[in-house]
Amino acid sequence: MKWFMMLCFLIGGVSMAMAASGRVCFKDACYVVDVAGNDEDRARGFMYRERIEPGQGIFFIFDSVDIYGFWMKNVKFALDIIWLDEAKRVVYIQHQAPPCSIRPCPVYEPPVVSKYVVEIPPGDAGRLGIKVGDEVSFTPAP
Secondary structure, eight states: OOOOOOOOOOOTTOOSSOSEEEEEEOSSOEEEEEEEOSHHHHHHTTTTOSOOOTTEEEEEEEEEEEOOOBOOTTOOSOEEEEEEOTTOBEEEEEEEEOOOOSSSOOOBOOSSOEEEEEEEOTTHHHHHTOOTTOBOEEEEOO
């Protein structure tokens, strides 16, 4: 089993925005997302950002299917974390993962493998009725 944890490191002089962006759509809502497709962007995620705006998120793309754990170290707000399989179907949801307030930080991981992960504002998954088995689409920005 391979663990992917959002590692704590400082990225001096680098913008918090990621190089790539796109759009992730669930059945009733779409999000403008940063795309975390490399180790540096995947490790940084929402770390050090002050807030998450409505309709905003991050789409994590991994090189292979595996179990990917996430933690909330240095994230200042709660998030809904949604794991997707290779076909971009929801396989697990962590509702309203809180910022890390204890050490060591808890790791959130699904009981099944995934290829993609989406982080969206806290409570959106429940409010929108997102559930395991739902299909998700991703469109990269031009």
